[in-house]
Amino acid sequence: MTGPQERQRATALGAISILMWSALALLTVLTGKVPPFQLTAMTFAIGAIVGGAWIIAQGRSLRAAMAWPPRVWLLGVGGLFGYHLLYFVALRQAPPAEANLINYLWPLLIVLLSAPIGGERLRAWHLGGAVLGLAGIVVLTLGRGEVGFASAHWPGYLAALGCAVVWAVYSVTSRRFGEVPTDAVAAFCAAAAVLAALCHLAVETTVWPATTGAWAAVAALGVAPVGAAFYLWDIGMKRGDIRALGALSYATPILSTALLVAAGRAAATPTLLLAAALVVGGAVLASRDLWRRAA
Secondary structure (H helix, E strand, C coil): CCCHHHHHHHHHHHHHHHHHHCCHHHHHHHCCCCCHHHHHHHHHHHHHHHHHHHHHHCCCCCCHHHCCCHHHHHHHHHHHHHHHHHHHHHHHHCCHHHHHHHHCCHHHHHHHHCCCCCCCCCCHHHHHHHHHHHHHHHHHHHHCCCCCCCHHHHHHHHHHHHHHHHHHHHHHHHHHHCCCCCCHHHHHHHHHHHHHHHHHHHHCCCCCCCCHHHHHHHHHHHHHHHHHHHHHHHHHHHHCCHHHHHHHCCHHHHHHHHHHHHCCCCCCCHHHHHHHHHHHHHHHHHCHHHHHHHC
């Protein structure tokens, strides 16, 4: 068992990954017309390099970071690459607004799975906080008037649901592999980069970033949202409060939309404020254990 201070620190590090993911949409837009699998391969490769450089700087062995049994590789690569594969399928087979709404069931699933898989004690306020967060995402999505859920898109909806399940299971199950250090994430990123490159060669035409700014956006994606964020998330899931992080994750699309608005890539709407209030309220409620302990 981790001590209260280490638990709070790990939860804070996991929360930083949520802040990094909020920049994912804006940075992706800034990369231009780079195909999805190609962009995934490029950014995961950068993420693997970031992790590898950290391992070397700490005087640890790169070989040791890859020496894991098949079940560890299955969890790590299946979680990182499996999620992104299903996400791209969902976006191809269903409208983005609907696919994203279904995909964002994963924070709620993390909270629900925190008891049977993660060994946490699930209280009413944890579940209530996650439900408030989900309500915020529903308000944000419905406020755009883009949701229809036509039956013709059911394969995409199933893929989006698969995204939510895969990421939630990967995240919570990481707690059961506490003996596996976060260094292993570098190996998972490298494997995911190879698989994404193979998918790119099979179904896409290569399009390189057209400007220096687009290259900078690719690099930023690889360093933070598709790099450091995964390492911090691993720490949060293994040693932090899974229930609080699950509810806090609903801040990602709110912050993401706010960044797009600030950059002039999206319009501000009244529903954004209401959605943000619901998400913040849910996050405060779900993290009750942490802030009460700190007080």
